[in-house]
Amino acid sequence: MRKTVLKLAVPTVAALGLIGGVMAPAATAAPAPKSYPLATFDGTMDGGGMHGVATKLNANTYQLDNNDGDSDPNNNYSGVYLKQDSLQDKPVSDVTLHFSYVGDVSGGSPRFSIPLGDSIHRYLFVDAASNPGSKTVELTDTTWVSTYTWSGTFGEFKAKNADAAVHGTAFIIADQPGIVTISNIYLGARAAGK
Secondary structure (H helix, E strand, O other): OOOEEEOOOEOOEOOEEEOOOOOOOOOOOOOOOOOOOEEEEEHHHOOOOOEOEEEEEEOOEEEEEOOOOOOOOOOEOEEEEEOOOOOOOOEHHHEEEEEEEEEOOEOOEOEEEEEOOOOOOOEEEEEOOOOOOOOEEEOOOOOEEEOOOOEEEHHHHHHHOOOOEOOOOOEEEEOOOOEEEEEEEEEEEOOOOO
């Protein structure tokens, strides 16, 4: 697995460490898309020779272009994140995430990165690498997820980490060469009792 360190030039987002995970096919229907206050980030904001461009195409569709023309596949990234931390301090078991994609998929990219803030796991990753045929990434009990030190289903993660909560800004990132378009983005918390 490859590790990308990302610094966003946004006051609410600190330096974030990223790696890829994999996802098993999900059997549930995706939640209806909802308009959230999303913002883009990309490597050109870093100023450190990183590249990548995130472009908003419409209210719920973004193009993440990481073709920078050089031979280094590890110096580009782009993505979207919640402008307001509506998931902050929510139990991970209550988090609902979904996006659809078309385009280049490789190396655990594109993926959700959910900050957990604990010293063992730090981030929960939900990616498209193992399910390219579905063209969706969503979080269900059977979804394959990973952290820096563990991988398994989301149901297994919840059973072993009952007190896990979101501590930071959840985001979607593409950090491999290519162009991917993401849409039908849903980032939210499950309503009580659902």
